[in-house]
Amino acid sequence: MQKLLLLGDEAIAQAALDAGLSGMYAYPGTPSTEIMEYIQASQQAASDSVHREWSSNEKTAMEAALGMSYAGKRAMVAMKHVGLNVAADAFINSAVTGVNGGLVVVAADDPSMHSSQNEQDSRFYGKFALVPVMEPRNQQEAYDMIFDAFALSEKFRLPVLFRITTRLAHSRSAVARREKTMQNTLSLPGNPRQFVLLPAIARKQYRALTGIYETLRTDSVLDGHNRLLEGKGRGTGIIACGIAFNYLMENIGDNYGDYNILSVGTYPLNRDKVAALVGRCDRVLVLEDGYPMIEEHLRGLLDRDVTVLGRLDGTVPRDGELNPAIVASALGLKSTCGRDVPSLVRQRPPSFCKGCGHADLYSALAEVMAEAGPGRVFSDIGCYTLGALPPYNMVNSCVDMGASVTMAVGAADAGLFPAVAVIGDSTFTHSGMTGLLDAVLKDSPITLIISDNSTTGMTGGQKSQATDRLESICLGIGVDPAHLKVIVPLRKNHEENKSVIGAELKHNGLSVILARRECIQTASRNKKAEAAEKNKSGE
């Protein structure tokens, strides 16, 4: 079979399809989005009738995947690292219920926060839940490991956490495919109480889980992805986790035989392999993208049995993504560098597209809010967060999906009036609706503006669950129809929009304003697609 040129994300997606996937569940989030997008576009997925619709958020995705697993079929769920916080309740408990059909949870971490609010390390979630974690080193391994992930999930009857980072997710390389596996047939769990986590059942299953977790360390398939490369001499031994191994090899290349190396691809670690490495060296350098997790384990509370180098002693920077230069310096090797960036080069932050409705909304809001004073606009995560940058400087918060609504409620409780929340349509259906119910129940004096561009813009324009539903959702939750307004954020409506916003800001109760104008990117893409469609039918 010809090799395919695939992003890490796409390699994972293709592997899942080839490994007999029946259902893919996800909510968009950089750098994980392309996994679902690939499966949605895949002919193979279509002809195999693989379920592949976006979910409302990561928790609903995780639960739907668990349901598919319950029914005996293989399911995968993908999210960005912070998405796992949203899905955490379902995820942690799915380790206690265990699975039936294979269940793989892909968490895409974003060290250096290229497109994220933090750089949390999902490997901790694996340890927290007591499940196997796999961390591929490259695109081919990502493809191959997915087969093992499903098999291990069914063998241990546990979800498997598949951890990648931005660099692997969004880097392309050639991938060789394997023979396709058939999908599982529908089959219910042998034990009808397996998924019933009443305390009496949960206690038993949790105790069993703690035992299984220890056996994972020496499982030949799981541990087979951890390689001890014995080299000449003692000196500094190296533990390199996931893609850190590539940066190591980039630097030592043909001299790798001089070093003792443990290349880690799965967790929990095999203690004997770590002991073997430590026994061969005077000190151990730990290279891991994300938090110093293995480093902390190795040091232990007393930090005295092994001399450990890594992020905690400054050998490697405490935060941020690894790269070849950082690893060179950690190894004490000379690294090259080209010329400095000339001082005339300016920062070029992201900005609103020309013709973006969010921008026109903020111009109107800025003028209305000028009277009330600064510090009153709570916002959320999406393209509209760019309202925090000049020339608008309007946004005072961006914390986690949905927080705009509930932070405004809390601030209003404290006496802040007017208080405004600005949220995107997709973010609203992800996690804003429950907060709105809180606001309705106490008629909180806030103005919620849903800036509805009818797409999930920031992540590249995926379908939004909110489209055509916002009025009925808001009314259904109990918003007063007299204070549910719709505006069209266009320059020509500027004055009218200002007066609608101004009037609702004065209202001493809950108001919701839907500011609706289609995303310019989505609109032009749809137009092109339509034209292409016409062209085709014209032929």
Place this chain on the structure above:
Amino acid sequence: MAGVGGQGILSIAATIGLAAVEQNLFLKQAEVHGMSQRGGDVQSHLRLSDREIWSDLIPHGGADLIISVEPMEALRYLPWLSSGGWIVTSSVPYVNIPDYPEAGKVLAELDRAGNTIVLDADGIARDLGSARSGNMVILGAASSFISMPFTSLENAVRKMFSRKGEEVVAVNLKALHAGRDATGR
């Protein structure tokens, strides 16, 4: 490879990628998605080799070539350029920030940076009647620094654009040629 989000540097990368597959070369190409695609600076690291490539990222001082569709963006990646490396860039500034430096000063910096080819890719593309093929002009201009036969790039362009019809293929091939001819190499 450098540019501004929305300028389409990834189509240059994808074309080289297709050619590399045809040539049976190892390839790694790290790209930036997400936040910065909204008019921010974007970059892609592309590595080609006849043996296995380890890092997805090019080490500092390890790039043989900077291909840029925007002059100031080319300068942003000088720390990655090797001594003796080349810069091939469009001369046309993309001004979406209030403090964009004087265009003349940017070009002077590029001159100082060493081996630099600066060309008005958009102008050349416009003259060909295809204002949107500036990317392929740049790729053509860079082609002599990419150790692959020119024909493999031509084949890749055909594959890239075949879905859009013969006309689009022809225009992009013309742009590729015009870029190569403009450098006289």
